[in-house]
Amino acid sequence: MEEVDGIIAHTLRSIGCDVEDEVEAVAQFSTELVVEGVARCLRVINPDLDLPYKLPPSMSARFRIGTSLASAVQDIGYRGEVGYQTFLYSSEADIRRVFIFLIEKLPKEASQGVEESLGASALLRKSISAELMRRISLPWTPNYCKRNGVCWRGDTWHREAYSDVHSFRSTPLAIPEGLEDLTTPISKETRCYFSKHMPYAQHQPKSSRDVAASLLASNEGQLSAHHEWENEWNTLGMYSRLPVEGYKKKKKEKLLQKISDQISQSVKVAESSNKEMLQSLSAIRTAGTKTKASRFTHIEKLQFAQDEENAVSQVGTPVVHSEEDTQKKREEETEELRKTLAQVTANLDRLRIQSKKFKEKSILMEEEIGNLEESQAAMKEEYKVKKKTLDLLPNAEKNITDMQGLVEASSERLLSLKAQWEKRRQPLIAQYEELKHLAQSQMSESQQQLEEIQELRERMKQMAADTRTKEEVYKQLVIEYEKMAKDVNRSAYTRRILEIVSNIKKQKLSIDQVLLDTRSLQKDINQLTGKLDRTFTVTDELIFKDAKKEEAVRKAYKYLAALHENCSMLMKTVEDTGVIMREIRDLEDQVSAEGKKKTTANLEKISRDLHEMKKENSQLMAKYKKNHNS
Incomplete structure (x- = not known):
């Protein structure tokens, strides 16, 4: 905070405040200096x-x-708590905080806007x-006027890449997947294919010009999918309360x-369209059959034509049949055909029912045959x-004696x-227990390492993202520094910066060292805790086996359990x-922070101001009574 207080004092001196040279901290500011500094900053911000x-x-x-100063500070955007007590009984x-906010709001020397943080x-x-x-300041030149990509850029001629321009064509790239995740198992064949047979990304497109476009398209697709x-x-998966794999499986289903x-x-x-098509075809077919006579009708017509010819040849006068007779014959023929069709349909339905019954009977017979075969095999045994x-x-006696001998031998x-x-069995069980404990310890260590x-x-x-952001900020600051005038004396700012x-670097080194020490201590504690638990488990198993047989071992087992419980209580006591x-340290920090607020001095000052206020009120009342009586 010393550097911040020094910058605040230097800024107040630069805007005309009468700050003495020995005053370098905010704690040394008097009430009159605080009011003057805030008023001058507000007048500079808003004349x-x-x-x-x-x-x-x-x-x-x-x-x-x-109250006026507090209202003016709030009007320019201060979001903290501020009132008349902030300036008259200052903390x-x-x-x-108020001075840092006002200094950030001060206009820059080159009439630029308010200083803002350099983010992305x-x-x-x-x-x-x-x-x-830059582009607006340059003269515009059509592309066809630029020969071999040569153009003027304000100070000299430059060559642009107009001679080698081609369209953006991307090709899907095959990229190895799952190698960055150590928890995902990969088969040997897949790993062998990735390492030996899969072509490189620059060799997959047909033309070398499409490599950059393919890489950009592939990266854009991966980023968008991610x-x-x-x-x-974050929106749907978290609310479903399912694990990642379960949510993906549900989404796939x-x-x-x-x-x-x-x-x-x-x-x-x-199917509906096919049905409509079949209906239209059947309608067309029935329409065609309506226009044509049936085979029997043709035969009938030929027969009647021959009879008419014979009658005409014999009698000499033509025989004419009426339309009603013809229509009646057609209806009779249609009725006969319908009866025949109904009979055939009934026969087909009967045959279908019979075939279904035969199939059911055959299935039942097959099941019965299978049951009989099984019973036959059992009966054979x-x-x-x-x-x-x-x-x-x-x-019988000899065979019983032989059987008894075989039973005894068995x-x-x-x-x-x-x-x-x-x-x-005993060494195998011991080896199994040892391997089991070893596997559990290795699993816990591998899980911790993972x-x-x-x-x-x-x-x-x-850290990579922070580094990129800081590099961008550094580049922008370098550009702004080059644009700024070099004749301004900024030695004080530079020295303080x-x-x-340097102080931040020292603090960072100390913090990193503390973090390393804390991490190493935590690691040692975890290792010792795990070793203690494993040792107790093994000891408990070994003593518990013999505790059922010997009284001394049973007492030792009780003492071991009591010792473990006391050690656990001791560790809990240490943690508490x-x-x-x-x-206690937090409370001490709070006490020191409360002490910095100068509560006692402010209380004395408030008491003096209250006494002065009462004195002024009594003088005003006396003056009022005097004027009222006169």
Whole structure:
């Protein structure tokens, strides 16, 4: 804060405040100096304001001036708490915040706008405006007037890339996936393909001119997909309360269901269109059959024509049939055809029903045959057993003696095998337990290392982003420094900035060292805690096995449990002590901060001002009574 207070004092001197040379900190500012500095800063920011630089002797006038200053500071955008007490009964932190805000609002020397922080958007806007101003200042020349890309750029001739311009054509690139994530397993074939057989990105496009366009398009697609997934996960995925894999699986199922619905809908539309087409074709066909006579009608017409010819040849007069007879014959023929069609349809339906019944009966018969085959196999096995039993009946005593001998030999063999297995089982169980504990410890260590690697990657990404931002800020500051006039004496600012930078570097080094020490201590604590837990688990298992047999081992087991419990309580007590010590330090910091607010001095000052206010009120009342009586 010393550098900040020095810059505030230097700025107040530069705008005309009477700040003595030995005053270098805000804590040394008097009430009159605070009021004068705030008033002068406000007059520089807004010349239309009419604020006095000195405090009058009257207490009511002082309160009015303090209220006016607070209102003026709030009008120019100050968001903190400010009132007449901020200036009349000043606190070091509040006055420092007010002066920092006012100094940031002061106009620059070259009549530029208010100083703003150089962020990424500000840098982009400034670079765009600078490039537009440069382009506007240059004379415009058509492309066909630029021979071989030569153009004038204000001070000299330059060559532009007009001779080698080509269209933006991108080609889809095959890029290895899943190599950056250590938790994702990759098969050997895939890794071999990525390392040996997959062509490089510059060799995948057909033309070398399309390499840059393909890389830009591929990068843009990956970034857009990443941003879309982050937006979707932050808006929809988090509210679903599902893990990432579960949410992706659910989304995939929804997409597949939607695709199947679309396909089924399109199939239904196609079937309806096909039905309409078949109906139109059938309508056309029936229309064609209506215009044509049937085969029987043709035969009938030919027959009647021959009869008419015979009758004409015999009698000499033509025989004419009426239209009603012809229509009646056609209806009879149609009725006969309908009856025949109905009979055929009924026969087909009957045959279909019979075939369905035959199929059901055949299925039932097949199931019954399968059941009979299974029962036959069981009966065959039962027959074999019974046959062997009947074969053994003639020599029953001898066979029983042989069976008893075999049973005894089998039981002795089982006992020997059991003893051999017990001898082999004990070292195997011990080895298994040891390997299990070792695997668990290795798993926990690998998990911890993986978490540390992920944390380091996040920090690396954040540091890379901060570095790029700082580089952009540095470039912009260099450009602005080159544009600024060099005859301005800024040695005081430069000296203070260098001191601030050196102090920040020292603080950063100390902070980094403290962080390293803290991290190493935490790592040691974690290792010792894990080692303690594992040791207790192993010891507990070893003693618990023998505690059931010996009384001394049982007492040792109780003492071990009590020791572990006491150690846990001791560790908890140490942790609670650390928490209490941190709370004590926080309270001490709060006490020191309250002490810096000069509460006692402000209270005494308020008491004096109250006494003065009462004295002024009594004088005014006496004057009022005197005028009223007169």
